[in-house]
Amino acid sequence: MNIAQLTTDFAIADQLAFVEGKGGVPCIQVSNSHADALISIYAGQLLSYTPKGAADVLFVSDKAYYASGKAIKGGVPICWPWFGADPEGKGRPAHGFMRNRMWDVWATRGNADGSTTVILGVESSPETLAIWPHAFKLAVEITVGNTLQLALVTQNTGDAAFTLTQALHTYFSVGDIAQTTVTGLEGRQYIDKAAGAGDAIRPQAGAVTIAAEVDRVYLNVPAALAIQDGAQNRTIHITSSGNKTAVVWNPWAKIAAEMADLQDDDYTRFVCVETTNAVDDVVEVPAGSEFRLVAEYAV
Numbered sequence: 001m002n003i004a005q006l007t008t009d010f011a012i013a014d015q016l017a018f019v020e021g022k023g024g025v026p027c028i029q030v031s032n033s034h035a036d037a038l039i040s041i042y043a044g045q046l047l048s049y050t051p052k053g054a055a056d057v058l059f060v061s062d063k064a065y066y067a068s069g070k071a072i073k074g075g076v077p078i079c080w081p082w083f084g085a086d087p088e089g090k091g092r093p094a095h096g097f098m099r100n101r102m103w104d105v106w107a108t109r110g111n112a113d114g115s116t117t118v119i120l121g122v123e124s125s126p127e128t129l130a131i132w133p134h135a136f137k138l139a140v141e142i143t144v145g146n147t148l149q150l151a152l153v154t155q156n157t158g159d160a161a162f163t164l165t166q167a168l169h170t171y172f173s174v175g176d177i178a179q180t181t182v183t184g185l186e187g188r189q190y191i192d193k194a195a196g197a198g199d200a201i202r203p204q205a206g207a208v209t210i211a212a213e214v215d216r217v218y219l220n221v222p223a224a225l226a227i228q229d230g231a232q233n234r235t236i237h238i239t240s241s242g243n244k245t246a247v248v249w250n251p252w253a254k255i256a257a258e259m260a261d262l263q264d265d266d267y268t269r270f271v272c273v274e275t276t277n278a279v280d281d282v283v284e285v286p287a288g289s290e291f292r293l294v295a296e297y298a299v
């Protein structure tokens with residue numbers, strides 16, 4: 001990927017530039033009157049969203065890998081066309097094959113309200129067809145403004161319907177996990193995927209607090225959730241559409257220490273609240289049609 005060519009084709013003066021990121025990964029730096037953002041073209045992954053005068057909304061591990069074939073730990077990884085383990089048990093990677101490959105830049109634009117939109121995409125190829133036998137175009141549309149808007153857009157370009165599960169696997173930065181709650185899920189049922197829980201289904205009593213490993217798929221979720229970050233004294237509002245499920249994940253101390261791309265105490269600094277089509281929330285995309293999974297973050 002050639003930074004000079006991308007600059008010629010897609011840069012926007014005083015607003016959007018192409019830069020070489022960590023590990024030589026090609027990135028897009030957005031800086032407008034509302035916010036700054038860093039977007040990795042590798043993995044189609046937003047890495048940073050910093051509204052003016054505020055701290056970064058997203059967490060990225062200092063030990064994250066920036067290498068072909070590996071996922072970047074943090075920001076907004078894209079899980080597609082399956083969420084979690086390989087649904088067919090064929091040994092393909094967890095969370096699909098979009099978070100560890102190069103994407104293309106499809107479009108950039110400055111909007112009238114001062115926000116900036118970046119569209120990255122991947123099209124099916126002989127390589128993807130060997131992993132997953134369906135013709136598609138997948139785009140992530142990222143609009144950086146006084147809110148952050150994300151749309152994961154799947155187009156079925158083949159001649160038969162296909163099904164998928166997927167996620168915007170967002171790592172939100174928090175000041176201290178002990179002073180963090182997730183609201184909006186009160187009274188909802190969740191599948192408890194934490195170690196030893198055996199996928200039990202439980203009701204959520206009150207706001208979600210995190211004081212141990214949390215790995216939950218919430219069912220029939222509302223469109224609006226929020227993260228209350230007591231230590232940084234801020235609330236992140238999450239609004240979504242296209243999903244019936246949402247995942248809350250924090251590995252806690254033991255699993256974080258086992259993950260080579262997290263520092264031992266990083267579990268205190270993030271919570272993943274993921275906009276998902278997971279478990280039974282399987283999406284069918286008919287031939288020739290498009291499906292949009294959308295999330296918006298506001299501080």
Ligand SMILES: O=P(O)(O)OC[C@H]1O[C@@H](O)[C@H](O)[C@@H](O)[C@@H]1O
Binds near residue numbers: 169193247274
């Ligand atoms: O370490 P990975 O592959 O990015 O996955 C992180 C976590 O992602 C979450 O979405 C899953 O619910 C967890 O089970 C998983 O451990």
